[in-house]
Amino acid sequence: MPRIRTRRHSVVAGAVIAATALIVAGCSSSPGASDGDVEIRYAIWDQAQKATVEKVVAEFEEANPNITVKVEVSPWDSYFTKLRTAVTSGTAPDVFWLGKTDFPTYADGGALLPIDDLVAESDFDTSVFSETAVDGATWDGTLLGLPKDVDSFALWYNKTLFAEAGIEPPSEGWTQQDLIDAAIALTDKDAGQYGMVSSAPGDQIWFNTILQEGGHVISDDGKSSGVNTPEGIQGIQFWVDLIQKYGVSPDLQQMTDTDPTALFQSGKVAMMYFGSWGVNEMKTNPYVVENISIAPMAEIKVPGGTAGGITNVIAKSSKHADAAWLFLQYLGGENAAKYQAEAGIIPAYESAQSIWADSAPESLNARVFLDALKVATPLPSSVDVAIWRDFAIEELTQAWQGNVDVPTAAARIAEVMDDVLSSAGGE
């Protein structure tokens, strides 16, 4: 009898080993397609652009039947966290988006594949992109990606609310004081209506007002911060005043609970500064098409603003650099630019930019963004931007709530920025 017990145990043990082996075998990723067929991964963060991206991918796959592109969308908040982990572990997506803010970190960190040689070999013409866009994709003299789009900021306003209150809508030549006056007239807290959104520090819209005051966020040599200069402080003070002094904006806590864009699209806020990508995001909302229009940002002292933009890059660790380069070229091509433009994103491909303006709903007056691009400068950033950007957001969050005055916050931010900027390598 003891013998039988042993045998049963061995049978069970054998089954366990077999099961484990099967599971382990099943877990390992299958090579998928065979000989020559390649799958590359493309990481993006904007769900609103996914449809356009899939369209481009479909065309590319048709022209290149042995390459499959897998599009991976991660929400903005977690995109870079995921990306950083992936790059560190060598499992980065083959092609991915990098915005102006994070480009220096990845460029300097050696995570991107230089494409100068590839461009020369394939005779790719980079002059189709605006010069600033190509500059933004270059680091230390090496081209590290192809520009995808450009963006700028403008004043979005609810023309219905303006009409109901009998106030002249924003127009060319509107000053900051005009904006404040209109915002005060359009605010009715009891009715839950606000004149102007004081965009959260994380949106970096305060960069624009600093530039328009004649100041700078990062000095030209990239070594010091301009945040605690009088222009910098005033540029930030405007936003804090909207909440604390004039009372025309929902406070930061309200805007953390409910997204200001949602408030704007429901007619609860009359004005907000927002980016050109809002055209893509909001043009399908009938309320927006009917009631919203766009004007240039209010004038302060100097015309200016920040121009962001996404660059498509290839990961240095990519195992399919050839396929990735083919895809990158297609992404930088005319068709991709056209689809983007029609969808509401300003392409970096210059000749397609007018398509963008024409495809936006007439009522939105989207040309304003193209005008803004003419006076805009690249979005300020640096290597290790995560350190000072997050610190700035934390400090300014306190300032927005009135817990610390702007000069003190600006001084602290400038200190951290100077520290990071002076120790980082230059461009």
Added chain:
Amino acid sequence: MGRRRRSGLYRGDVLAAYILIAPTAIGLGVFLLWPAIQTFYFSFTEWGTFGGHTWTGLDNYARVFTDPDFFQSLLNTFVLTGFALLGVPIAIALAALLNTVGLRGVTTYRVIYFLPVVTLPAAIALVWKYLFNGDFGLINAGLALIGIDGPNWVADPRFALFAIGVVSIWAGLGYNVVLFLAGLQSIPTELYEAAEIDGASKVRTFFSVTIPLLTPTTFFVTVITVISALQTFDLVYLMIGKNSPALPASKTIVYLFYEKGIIQSNGGYAAAIAFVLLAVIGLVTLFQFRVQKRWVHYG
């Protein structure tokens, strides 16, 4: 001959036993033990932007103990643990009520109470975030009915921790109730009969018979609840979020670990934070075990 047979059998049994526990043991070793050892090693290093690390000795630990952010997070975590402990008496009361003889639909109640435990934390956080919304949430709508102007619960630094505490009690209640139900079943009914014969009221019985005999379960639940609460992360990550003004007042230690290690890629410092947390949990649990002699009645 009998002895030889027994030893042969023993060897076969042992081998089979090892094979049977191997998958779990290997899994624990590879995914739990080895990363823990690696993390301990990394806590003495500093990381580069995209990989690579240099030895820095005790620098990270020194930094942890002089970091006001760390102490604020520790305080937040302790407050949350306090909230979680408030859920224990609630669970006892609920379990006692559910244990009433002749209660109809006990199974239904048990399912309802256990549902939050098996619901995705993301779903819980999302729904409660909407309930707590300052302008449009149901909770403030209810408060408005009785004339109270509710705050922005999850965005206000003064109330965020309270909001998370409420959700964490709600989410963990079912688990504790099930444990207490089991504990209640183990109390001999003769004791209840004896108390009834002696003329004790229901309340008196509850406090003199049920509670003392429940203390082993209470001890277990308390230890588990504290260990779990000290590691709260998902509710803070999902309900508060990165740029919220309420974050510094509600950041927990594990969130700080995530912030330093994953967002800011400062892996060495994060590893040090993780091990300090391990020490804290160990000390708190040790303290609980020491003190149990004073209040836990076994047998």
